[in-house]
Amino acid sequence: MSGVTSINLVENALLVSIQDDVTDTEIVELQDTLSNRIAKENVKGVILDISSLEIVDTFVGRVIAQLAGISKLLAAETYVVGMRPAVAVTLVELGMYLPETRTALSLTHALTQLRRA
């Protein structure tokens, strides 16, 4: 299983790297682990790194939206970083505007914004 998603604490945020070949089962696990860690570690934000995603479909779009929704309910702001241009175009064409998330071009930008928050 190459595509294990990882969760790491960076400053006051949890950095989640989503792999290209993430499966349905892994996502359910990720949701559990992430929500528990947000509550336990009292983080201000969740940063979803999707730079390894080359193609998105509605499944991946829904995954991002759900993770953002969970984080918001647990009082953490979600930033999506590393989105490829083609991915942005596809998400919008699929009608997925990800209203709950903020985007930042890089991890540095996301951390800067979280420091200000």
Next chain:
Amino acid sequence: MSGVTSINLVENALLVSIQDDVTDTEIVELQDTLSNRIAKENVKGVILDISSLEIVDTFVGRVIAQLAGISKLLAAETYVVGMRPAVAVTLVELGMYLPETRTALSLTHALTQLRRA
């Protein structure tokens, strides 16, 4: 083909002029080009100049909404400038309130707001 849309870098924003007779194919190309340039040139904003649009329909409204959605996902703020009063009336009548966009009466106003951001 008279109505070629242009993209120019102005300060820290990309100025996109949308022509009246823009076609579906041109829009797809514009989405690709614009998204790649936002990511590459690390701009803070996208300014959609629609002053040459005399009439809008749902197609053009959707184009504006999609371009704004893509820009937002790539961490750039969208400003719509040069909207004619009749166009504003039509967009609202069509139920298109363009929630992802900010509007400014002129390019100068948009640039002033982007400098502050």
